[in-house]
Amino acid sequence: MNKTAQNFVKGIIKENPVLVLVLGTCPTLATSTSVINALGMGAAATVVLLCSNIVISALRKVIPDKVRIPCYIVLIAGFVTMVQMLVKAFAPDLDKALGIYLPLIVVNCIILGRAEMFANKNNVFDSAIDALGMGVGFTLALFCMASIREVFGNGTFAGIEIPVLIDNHISILTMAPGGFFVFGLLIAAVNKFGKYKPKKKDFGCEGCPQAESCGKTSCEKQEKEAAVND
């Protein structure tokens, strides 16, 4: 497999942003109540990710290293605002369904994470491919979760009623606890059957791509420092 294909595929399986890297949990849990919402969220995030990765990669030699995180955030916020306006204009129903989670793409760890881990080290083409792979991986993970939650929780699939399940749906799955539960089950399934074992790292700040950006130390280290200072 050549490098381009590898870059694309790794985001979908080996480094799936949601199920393996466990990034962007907030929108995953919140918007996976129905398949349509999940696909909308996935598409919106993919567009932002693609644009931000391309621009950040193109500007990687221009942006001074010290202020790169604020620069990234401004760029990302700009793209999020554009997507927000487009969705509002062309898909008002989706805008209502996603609500607060649409502007919150700004603080989605996946986007800042890819900027920090990939786009500022690689050329424009590779970064675009990486963004597409990650975006598709994010959308697929959301789609899986939303399918489970909508089919069993609501008895429908993308709004189409399913004969037996429509009368016997488990409505708790579409509510908040169901989100946590299905997400837990999916990650357990990935752990069990996945060929790619997730790294043995903690999912706390150690795994957070922003760990670098908050004072160059992870919060565990900072906690230790704080304990020493006491």
Next chain:
Amino acid sequence: MTKLIVILLSAVFINNYVLSRFLGICPFLGVSKKLDSATGMSLAVIFVMLMATAATYPIQKYLLDPNGLGYLQTIVFILVIAALVQLVEIVLKRYVPSLHKSLGVYLPLITTNCAVLGVTILNIDEGYTFVEAMVNSLGSGLGFFLAMVMFSGVRSTIEGSDIPESFKGLPVTLTAAAITSLSFLGFSGVIENLFPM
């Protein structure tokens, strides 16, 4: 007055940021391992939420809205919050070192926390007045605090138990979060019955 109490209680219990709105999941899963770090983190969140609302609400009402710049909301808010957090950290370090010692390590982590940006945007979306917005931020912060403290207790119990191999780590934590969140479902409808409008 009743409205303020309703806003406060519903922000803490019914629309709990972590357990029913799924905002701020990263710190909820990452920093809830020990009680003292959970407390420190949530106190810092309450503090920053109040400061952020106090700063962003006037900006939206008196700067962006009159000039038809409402669409700049997301960019302006995230920048204001990021700058504010840095400023607060510097001020605390200089003038209130004791508070900086207990909250300082958590402050940089909060800059890009979706709960903080979420509360400032929701305050505008809901059309609250300034006082209501502040009360809502306080309630949201307290709700975050409650969820963090409860969950750190739940997690310390899980630590010692025997868990199937594939459920170790995140899956069992999420399952526990599901059960914790289930308990908060019990609050829905309470406010309507306590304070019939």
